[in-house]
Amino acid sequence: MEGSKSSMRRELKFLFAIWKANLQSAMEYHIAFIAQILGMMLNNAFYFLFWVIFFERFKEIRGWGLNDMFLVFGVTATSFGVTAFLFGNAFSLSDVIAQGRLDYYLSMPRPVLLHAVSARSIPSGMGDIIYGITSYLLSGYFSWGGLGRFVVGVILASTAFAAFLIIAHSLTFWLGNAAALARLLMNAILTFALYPITLFNGPAKFLLFTIVPAALMGSVPASLVRELTWQNLGGLFLGAAVLLGLAIVVFRLGLRRYESGSAIQVEV
Amino acid sequence: MKKYWAIFKTQVVNSLAYPGEIIWRSMAILLFLWVFTFLWRVAFDTSAATTLSGLTLRDTLWYLMLAETIELSRPRFANTIAQSVKDGSIAYLLCKPYDFLLYQLSVNAGDTVFRLVLTFIFGGALIWGMVGAPPSPWGWPLTLIAFAAGWLINFCLTALIGLAAFVVEDVTPFTWIYQKLIFILGGMMIPLDFYPPWLQRISKALPFSYVMYGPARLFVSPDLERFTALLAGQLAWVAALGVLVSIAYRRGLRRLAINGG
Amino acid sequence: MTVIQISNLRKTFTTKRKAAGLGGSVRSIFRPQHQVVEAVRGISFDLGEGGRLGLIGPNGAGKSTTIKILTGILFPTEGEASVLGYVPWKERRQLAYHIGTVFGQRPQLWYHLPAIDTFQLFGKIYELEDKDVKQRISFLAEAFEIEDLLETPVRKLSLGQRMRCEIAASLIHRPKLLLLDEPSIGLDVVAKQRIRDTIRRMNEMENVSVLLTSHDAGDLEALCKRVIIINHGQIVYQDRVSNLKRRYLTTKEVGVRYARPIPKDFTMPDVNILKVGKYGVKLGFDTRQIPADVVLARLAESGDLVDITISDPSLEEVIAKIYQEVEGAKEAQA
Known part of the structure; x- marks a missing residue:
């Protein structure tokens, strides 16, 4: 295993080079870049107004108040933003697969999946990140230790989210272009992540920890920020690791079926 | 008028080219409504009331079902228009024997039909199963008319955002913010009746509530008086926004003629 | 030394079929109809060091599929291959360090960035020293006559200029083998000739072996020493280009x-x-x-x-003649 450490460093160096190129690309249109960031922050703020209005009237939902919503939005928006900004191509992987654009990544001496998902950055993700951090700071749960846990929580949650996107889009290998289905699944995980987890019970709650692991993107990292317990941290870490492993396996299996646009694809 | 009808019909068929796409998109309503049922059940429970601001849980969920249907079947063509402004193809369309805006209207109306029907069926089936029968059917035709008028308001607003591409580089942020205005001030996530009175007054004065809240509220409490008042307001907005859109279009074209495509 | 050696390569695709109209769409969701397409049916050939080999044939003949198998993009259904001593689909990453690829319809340069930025990124991807990359870029810039284009965002280049930059990019890491899939597609006559000249010059200067696919006979005439004509996934003719000319011209x-x-x-x-x-x-x-x-x-x-x-009759006419001969021979056998 002596080589694995240096190979990890090599991949990181490569990743930074790609991110730099992405940033340069975005800077080519700096006005649009800034507009996207500000627009996304405003967009999120408007969306959050719903909860402000809601809690104005109902005060508390099974132990959750407005400050909990601030916290959950903080964690989820930041995690979403990190994934969008650093691994933006994960959002359009279906098209990349269906249109045969994996060829390019396959002809390069780098890990295909890592290369493919990091090859595009979605500028508005930066808006989500800034919004999310602000939302956390306003939540009333701020502490320096909490900030550390926030960072750890966001890293794990964005990993889980990216892995979920990869799995959803990899269905394209078997079904033909599954962009619409993947979009539905992404909406599902986001929607569920942004609601108080206390609303759900029984099978619904089970669903949120398994098939649509929204809990890993919202409530679990949020409770990690509130309080460090082994259950929170271990659960989140395990969840993210399992999802990531699954994503890599699914993608690899799919790659054996990859047709590089040589066969005519039919949209599902 | 005949050619726009033909464009509309073609687009209705064309929208079925990718049936998977349209079905998955329509199924999104199940997701959103399912979450809503959890939220509003708990909200009514914690308030320990059968009606809130005159709405029962059943009313609220049927309201949200129609609001979601409107949201999900609403055409999003601002970026299409923006694109044709950017690459100058809007100028080429000038030599075609049809009006650009009416063409867009027919295409998007055609796109809406199946999305509307499918989301309504999926959403309706779910809510029926969850909270019981829909509101009385005699209000349905009235709702459909109000829906169409609201659809036109949405069309004008979206077209305005698309035409903004004449002056700004990227209109995407505007489409996000417009969507959120519909969410909050249009009453998609929450019936406006639950708002504090001052916010209700503001929301009801703005065009967004005529797209969303108006038809959805009429659906759960159909009543002729409500209908006529709503429709009058909607038509006033359609007229005002319609004038605005055609001015923006003409001005933009003049700009294009001066600056080149 | 042989650079490429393949024997009895096969690749089949399974495609979904869908009847026209709404009914067909609905039926294909519940009971999908499949169709097996044989893209490559038992192809064998090899390429020696410094060789320039052209695969030629009409659209859908299996040229691109073959080249994609050789780069490790596609898994073959059957058969063996060795490229620079590697089995492409098993040792894709190791192989990738030593080959350069250009897919005419799949640009690899970053669209919004000047070409030099992509060159530098490639330097990182292939793990080259910064100093090396710099030297290499100035060498390639001169060889491809793209010094003045390097700082311009790629989206503003003409197709011919872009293609020269694409090929230069694929040579950044001094590959031993260059695989080109339709490098001249969509170019005008002058740009085509320029591309051919630079490829040939690089082959002569650095002894990089070249395998290219094309459906333009001009590419062969100007660039290749040896030609393989394929049709319907099979080799119908292979020979030196000079022999081909002598025999058919x-x-x-x-x-x-x-x-x-x-x-x-x-x-x-x-x-x-x-x-x-x-x-x-x-x-x-x-x-x-x-x-x-x-x-x-x-x-x-x-x-x-x-x-x-x-x-002389154009090579295209010659190839048409070869197709005819092959088909004729088949009919005679039947």
């Missing part, structure tokens, strides 16, 4: 114009009269049946010559 076409009108019933023995006009005549002949000087002498006897053109 035996016919000539001559067109002449006279100062005075010529008779309508113009004739000449042993040649093929293709066209007779008021002042001119066009004819074809086989050099093995009648020497060219005889034909020319006879033409000169018929009047005062104003203009004369002599041409």
